[in-house]
Amino acid sequence: MRIGCHLTITKGLDKAAAFAAGIGANTFQYFTRNPRGGAARRIGPEEIGRWRRSREEHDIYPVVGHLPYTVNLAATGGRPGDFAAMVVEEDLQRVGELEGEILVSHPGHYEADRETALRQITSLLEKSLELDVPNRPVLCLETMALQSREIGSLEDLGYILRALGFPAALGVCLDSAHLFAAGWDLRTRAGCDRLVDRLEAEVGLERVKCMHLNDSLVPMGSRKDRHAVLGRGELGETGISAIIVHPFLGRLPLLLETPVDKYEDYGPQLAFARSLVGEGSLA
Numbered sequence: 001m002r003i004g005c006h007l008t009i010t011k012g013l014d015k016a017a018a019f020a021a022g023i024g025a026n027t028f029q030y031f032t033r034n035p036r037g038g039a040a041r042r043i044g045p046e047e048i049g050r051w052r053r054s055r056e057e058h059d060i061y062p063v064v065g066h067l068p069y070t071v072n073l074a075a076t077g078g079r080p081g082d083f084a085a086m087v088v089e090e091d092l093q094r095v096g097e098l099e100g101e102i103l104v105s106h107p108g109h110y111e112a113d114r115e116t117a118l119r120q121i122t123s124l125l126e127k128s129l130e131l132d133v134p135n136r137p138v139l140c141l142e143t144m145a146l147q148s149r150e151i152g153s154l155e156d157l158g159y160i161l162r163a164l165g166f167p168a169a170l171g172v173c174l175d176s177a178h179l180f181a182a183g184w185d186l187r188t189r190a191g192c193d194r195l196v197d198r199l200e201a202e203v204g205l206e207r208v209k210c211m212h213l214n215d216s217l218v219p220m221g222s223r224k225d226r227h228a229v230l231g232r233g234e235l236g237e238t239g240i241s242a243i244i245v246h247p248f249l250g251r252l253p254l255l256l257e258t259p260v261d262k263y264e265d266y267g268p269q270l271a272f273a274r275s276l277v278g279e280g281s282l283a
């Protein structure tokens with residue numbers, strides 16, 4: 001299976017690949033810039049060269065960039081709108097330079113109403129499709145817990161992709177904790193099947209590129225975004241197991257974003273997930 005976690009790349013991308021391998025990960029996600037601010041570290045050609053070699057040595061695939069939380073793709077005009085357009089353009093280029101396969105973004109939240117927000121996101125993404133991006137990563141919109149004015153139900157993502165004709169440059173990133181909080185019961189095979197059926201109808205399964213594998217601190221349908229350690233939340237061992245043995249969901253690249261004190265703590269959770277499908281730890 002392809003499973004990894006969110007890591008920092010502040011000490012260098014090549015070091016992140018070696019670190020990932022050391023804790024038993026064969027994929028990872030990183031923030032393309034400061035998650036709460038927006039400043040970006042410049043990554044030079046030497047680091048990219050070391051990164052290519054390290055990534056190959058450690059068999060890391062795919063590599064997933066995540067946009068900062070401060071980006072609101074639904075922001076209309078003014079500075080927040082300009083910032084969102086600028087970050088999408090720059091970070092598609094930056095992830096492409098590293099030959100990263102996926103760039104994940106939260107869809108955003110609405111200010112006036114949902115319709116206007118969905119049209120704004122669609123128009124921003126339409127412009128992004130016209131950009132010339134070497135090694136273009138697939139820009140994936142994430143499914144959200146739907147707290148307050150959040151965009152990110154399957155229907156929202158379906159609306160956006162449909163309006164743009166389901167281009168190959170756009171995709172969907174699932175999040176098991178968000179989906180559960182939004183009302184999807186993923187604790188059984190039947191529940192996972194219902195989700196996959198709806199995904200097929202709304203966005204098409206070939207557009208679903210990865211999943212954030214998180215347990216949920218809050219009950220099903222509570223519409224709050226609170227992640228828990230795998231097996232210790234409301235999804236529990238039964239739920240996490242149902243997801244990762246599922247013939248579609250379990251074959252997606254899985255990325256943990258569960259609460260940890262230090263990145264090494266992902267190691268035992270990765271081993272736990274692998275044990276549920278009868279795989280030994282890679283670490």
Ligand SMILES: [Zn+2]
Pocket residue numbers: 066104105106142
């Ligand atoms: Zn996210």
